[in-house]
Amino acid sequence: MKLYTYDESGNSYKVRLLLAFLGIRCDEVVVDLMTDEQHSEAFLSVNPRGEVPALVDGDLVLRDSAAILVYLAGRHGGGWWSADVAEQAAITEWLAFAASWVQYGVFTARAKVAFGIPANGLPADFPGDVLAEARIRGEKSLAILDAHLDGREWLTLGRPTIADIAVFPYIALAPMGHIALTPYAHVQAWIARFRALPGFVPIAGLDDPRYRG
Ligand SMILES: N[C@@H](CCC(=O)N[C@@H](CS)C(=O)NCC(=O)O)C(=O)O
Structure with missing residues (x-):
């Protein structure tokens, strides 16, 4: 699992918080928003919206913090999400x-x-x-x-x-x-x-x- 993130991005921080609460490790790729790396060809091929965070898990690519939170919390449980x-x-x-x-x-x-x-x-x-x-x-x-x-x-x-x-x-x-x-x-x-x-x-x-x- 790979998380595209930037340290000062609060939307990326949401995902880093959930990973920390769940005690899950994830590879991190830093996309430097200060040098406009979010608009590089390499990153746009991951997220054409040019935003972090993005999560890649096998064939699944998620390009929004809310979607990533639902996916990780739904998969790993712990009361952060719900089955109801x-x-x-x-x-x-x-x-x-x-x-x-x-x-x-x-x-x-x-x-x-x-x-x-x-x-x-x-x-x-x-x-x-x-x-x-x-x-x-x-x-x-x-x-x-x-x-x-x-x-x-x-x-x-x-x-x-x-x-x-x-x-x-x-x-x-x-x-x-x-x-x-x-x-x-x-x-x-x-x-x-x-x-x-x-x-x-x-x-x-x-x-x-x-x-x-
Ligand atoms: N709806 C998106 C918004 C993500 C977002 O706003 N990302 C900001 C950093 S926190 C970004 O990458 N901005 C790049 C830019 O403005 O060029 C989410 O919740 O993940």
């Missing part, structure tokens, strides 16, 4: 939240502030105010999440699942995009619980959001 269809739908609701509200909110704010690019399909010189839009979505998603976590330990099913893994990275890294977590006490408590899970591995920026300047 209604429970699968409850988890998928949060995978979709991560791919929409989170990706176009706190993800984009972090990409623009810390890396200077929208990294969500828009060109680096896109004339619109990408950051202002991302902050509105980012703050709204944090408010939604904070209200949901009032009285809950985990996003769904009363246990940590891939729903939490999919939402965690960019929410916890929101301060890198200059979006403060301080108004969201329930989100902060959930982040602390998530970080205490056995096998947790960090990503740069969790404790030092200004490390990129």
Whole structure:
């Protein structure tokens, strides 16, 4: 099994987190987003979308973090996914939240502030105010999440699942995009619980959001 990944990519980090929680080893191929390697001919032959993460397992090629989480959690069990269809739908609701509200909110704010690019399909010189839009979505998603976590330990099913893994990275890294977590006490408590899970591995920026300047 081979994972195409980049250290500072939160979407790649989702997969690295699940692998760490499951205690599974996987070959890693680093795709350097800082030198545009995601658009090299070699990588585009793996993922024509030009994005990490991508997972290759024999003949199977998966090109999206949510798909990879479902595949690995479904195969390796451990309570991160479910065999029950209604429970699968409850988890998928949060995978979709991560791919929409989170990706176009706190993800984009972090990409623009810390890396200077929208990294969500828009060109680096896109004339619109990408950051202002991302902050509105980012703050709204944090408010939604904070209200949901009032009285809950985990996003769904009363246990940590891939729903939490999919939402965690960019929410916890929101301060890198200059979006403060301080108004969201329930989100902060959930982040602390998530970080205490056995096998947790960090990503740069969790404790030092200004490390990129
Ligand atoms: N829907 C995809 C999004 C993946 C994604 O946004 N990848 C970013 C890094 S975190 C990327 O590779 N961007 C490359 C670029 O913007 O050129 C997933 O969840 O895997």
